[in-house]
Amino acid sequence: MEKVLEVRNVTKYYGGGSVVAKALDGISLSVEKGEFTAVMGPSGSGKSTLLNVIATIDRVSAGEILLRGKRLTEMKEKELSVFRRDQLGFVFQEYNLLDTLTVGENIVLPLNLRRADYQESRKKLEQVSEALEVADQLDKFPGELSGGQRQRAACARAIITDPALVLADEPTGALDSRNSKKLMETFRSMNRAFGSTILMVTHDPVVGSYADRVLFLKDGKVWNELYRGDRSRQAVYREIMAVSAALGGEGAFMEGEEPLAAETAAPMPEGTSVCYGGPGMEGAPAAGEGRGLMGKDASMEGEVSKC
């Protein structure tokens, strides 16, 4: 398998003097081609910082980041902006479509910026807009679309250049539960139909359960990770809930945030075990410790075992 992304021992400090925040603390991870990875963890654990340093919006304080084997941490600004345009796709919480362009013009914009061939651009526009179910909306302006349609258009724009990596920070943050699920189906079809490699930050365990793999951050480090394998989405959802409860702290949700689908919050099946520990995971709470999601106490005794 080809490694698309390698984050090696990255530390990021913000501020200076006596008010220094260590947002990332020697974090290492890698993402393989075609993987759909979710990044979860309590507020302030470093999720957005991680995405920003990978996106080269922010510079690391130490360590290195490689995308398709190229060291981003060594590139100069001019080289970086071309690299960002050609190799990365972005989906943010707020759709970031340009209001004065039609939806079609927005989607095709990254290809126009690289002066791609017109016929090829039209073909690619047709292909991605059909796959992402926005083909009927191309002549409208973003203001005439629903939140879900706008976010699907933003996804189409993110993948039209076949980027090495799609970065998404809370892409469902402004959507209701139905549209959030639809957007996750969209992410999965981007992943399947176009082989997109996706790294997505989310607070929502239902959203996270659509990914192939979930990384949990705590205090600027990877604290745990889980793989979907061939398990159902509900099973992954339950495991995310269990890990988040063990993770404790402020929980995986922002205060007052509701999970998408209370109906999937079934109890953990007997015998389910969650592994945590390993390199960089010292200090993980014992099973059953810590506050659960949304401030509820989670008693996982007997269900979460340290492996």
Ligand SMILES: Nc1ncnc2c1ncn2[C@@H]1O[C@H](COP(=O)(O)OP(=O)(O)OP(=O)(O)O)[C@@H](O)[C@H]1O
């Ligand atoms: N521009 C900045 N200046 C100073 N400190 C910052 C800055 N950006 C982030 N931090 C600090 O770095 C840490 C990690 O922040 P980050 O935004 O990455 O967290 P997060 O996991 O994305 O949180 P949330 O879930 O609330 O979005 C926090 O302690 C935060 O206060």
Ligand SMILES: [Mg+2]
């Ligand atoms: Mg954030």
